[in-house]
Amino acid sequence: xxxxxxxxxxxxxxxxxxxxxxxxxxxxxxxxxxxxxxxxxxxxxxxxxxxxxxxxxxxxxxxxxxxxxxxxxxxxxxxxxxxxxxxxxxxxxxxxxxxxxxxxxxxxxxxxxxxxxxxxxxxxx
Amino acid sequence: xxxxxxxxxxxxxxxxxxxxxxxxxxxxxxxxxxxxxxxxxxxxxxxxxxxxxxxxxxxxxxxxxxxxxxxxxxxxxxxxxxxxxxxxxxxxxxxxxxxxxxxxxxxxxxxxxxxxxxxxxxxxxxxxxxxxxxxxxxxxxxxxxxxxxxxxxxxxxxxxxxxxxxxxxxxxxxxxxxxxxxxxxxxxxxxxxxxxxxxxxxxxxxxxxxxxxxxxxxxxxxxxxxxxxxxxxxxxxxxxxxxxxxxxxxxxxxxxxxxxxxxxxxxxxxxxxxxxxxxxxxxxxxxxxxxxxxxxxxxxxxxxxxxxxxxxxxxxxxxxxxxxxxxxxxxxxxxxxxxxxxxxxxxxxxxxxxxx
Numbered sequence: 001x002x003x004x005x006x007x008x009x010x011x012x013x014x015x016x017x018x019x020x021x022x023x024x025x026x027x028x029x030x031x032x033x034x035x036x037x038x039x040x041x042x043x044x045x046x047x048x049x050x051x052x053x054x055x056x057x058x059x060x061x062x063x064x065x066x067x068x069x070x071x072x073x074x075x076x077x078x079x080x081x082x083x084x085x086x087x088x089x090x091x092x093x094x095x096x097x098x099x100x101x102x103x104x105x106x107x108x109x110x111x112x113x114x115x116x117x118x119x120x121x122x123x124x125x
Numbered sequence: 126x127x128x129x130x131x132x133x134x135x136x137x138x139x140x141x142x143x144x145x146x147x148x149x150x151x152x153x154x155x156x157x158x159x160x161x162x163x164x165x166x167x168x169x170x171x172x173x174x175x176x177x178x179x180x181x182x183x184x185x186x187x188x189x190x191x192x193x194x195x196x197x198x199x200x201x202x203x204x205x206x207x208x209x210x211x212x213x214x215x216x217x218x219x220x221x222x223x224x225x226x227x228x229x230x231x232x233x234x235x236x237x238x239x240x241x242x243x244x245x246x247x248x249x250x251x252x253x254x255x256x257x258x259x260x261x262x263x264x265x266x267x268x269x270x271x272x273x274x275x276x277x278x279x280x281x282x283x284x285x286x287x288x289x290x291x292x293x294x295x296x297x298x299x300x301x302x303x304x305x306x307x308x309x310x311x312x313x314x315x316x317x318x319x320x321x322x323x324x325x326x327x328x329x330x331x332x333x334x335x336x337x338x339x340x341x342x343x344x345x346x347x348x349x350x351x352x353x354x355x356x357x358x359x360x361x362x363x364x365x366x367x368x369x370x371x372x373x374x375x376x377x378x379x380x381x382x383x384x385x386x387x388x389x390x391x392x393x394x395x396x397x398x399x400x401x402x403x404x405x406x407x408x409x410x411x412x413x414x415x416x417x418x419x420x421x422x423x424x425x426x427x428x429x430x431x432x433x434x435x436x437x438x439x440x441x442x443x444x445x446x447x448x449x450x451x452x453x454x455x456x457x458x459x460x461x462x463x464x465x466x467x468x469x470x471x472x473x474x475x476x477x478x479x480x481x
């Protein structure tokens with residue numbers, strides 16, 4: 001299953017470049033309900049090395065929900081959140097001390113349109 | 126209407142993505158046909174439901190066993206559970222079902238005719254974790270009640286829409302099955318929904334399956350299909366209500382403009398269902414010949430992981446009007462619910478009809 005997973009990630013990135021990532025991440029079965037949550041997918045990387053940062057806590061707050069997740073070994077995060085207007089507030093916290101580098105808390109707001117969220121952070125040296 | 130280079134490229138990339146998704150076949154949407162009992166008598170019912178079904182409701186615990194099993198391989202937060210029927214509100218333990226599904230970490234929603242919905246019931250369902258709801262409004266009063274086979278149905282759904290429209294924790298949409306009788310009053314329906322504060326409206330044609338086969342008035346002709354697509358295009362130009370064509374069919378040159386995504390029938394690829402008798406299929410309205418197994422005979426994940434070949438490789442669908450169709454690479458033979466078995470031709474192709 002590894003090759004299709006890699007391919008899936010490449011398709012998402014390329015379609016995202018064409019502004020069509022929204023076609024991929026959420027869907028609705030034709031006789032089902034809407035998925036009421038946005039599937040949030042993103043990557044957090046180091047600004048200098050461009051490498052994904054593991055172990056960052058990502059707090060996401062929407063108009064009607066809030067939750068947290070942690071980046072994986074490639075700096076990726078993926079979660080679902082209830083949202084009606086899709087305006088999200090994201091806070092990234094370094095929760096593992098010096099392991100995987102040290103980063104200041106970062107805040108941002110996004111008008112989420114199903115695109116892949118990319119965040120670059122500067123390491124504290 | 127010709128497609129630009131960008132749209133063509135996106136279509137080709139998306140076709141590759143869809144093929145790859147079939148290889149991955151990651152479950153992300155699971156229907157539970159929680160009852161076959163229904164309080165209406167719709168002319169177009171695909172389930173052929175009745176007030177008193179021969180098949181008893183599946184005990185909640187049996188479905189929870191499936192959810193616990195799925196949780197061993199999937200993050201439950203990424204699998205949407207959708208309760209359907211029959212009419213889910215016929216189940217007296219619906220809140221209990223919702224609470225238990227939520228406690229396992231799954232988001233859940235339901236498709237309902239809204240007839241039995243009242244403010245207290247809705248509040249209890251929201252408190253049980255309800256996250257999404259779909260209601261049907263099939264025209265103005267006379268035509269809605271005709272299709273639904275009940276004189277009080279329109280008043281009931283009007284009431285239900287007022288109840289759900291301002292609940293922020295629950296996403297909603299309204300479905301309209303377009304037919305020869307109601308196609309001329311779509312704008313009145315739309316204005317009514319906007320007035321009620323409804324945020325999303327999905328338009329369907331009616332598939333020639335189930336009871337709908339017997340009623341010619343339910344099926345649109347070429348001129349009406351074109352009118353419907355053009356009407357949706359027009360509606361999508363203003364933001365007062367998010368209007369879209371359902372993902373029931375490939376729309377050819379219209380496809381990228383009449384809904385938020387391109388056509389991709391995910392039945393058996395990302396969508397599964399547990400039917401009232403324990404059968405495992407893709408969408409509940411798929412022909413019974415596509416049932417892949419039964420939860421009372423083998424674990425759900427054995428079935429999901431190892432079967433569904435006819436849905437994940439759809440080359441067999443290249444027959445009938447699809448045989449030499451240049452669009453096959455984009456539609457993959459159309460929607461699964463329009464095939465009667467894994468040798469049959471599609472019962473209908475809207476794009477093909479538009480070309481005639």
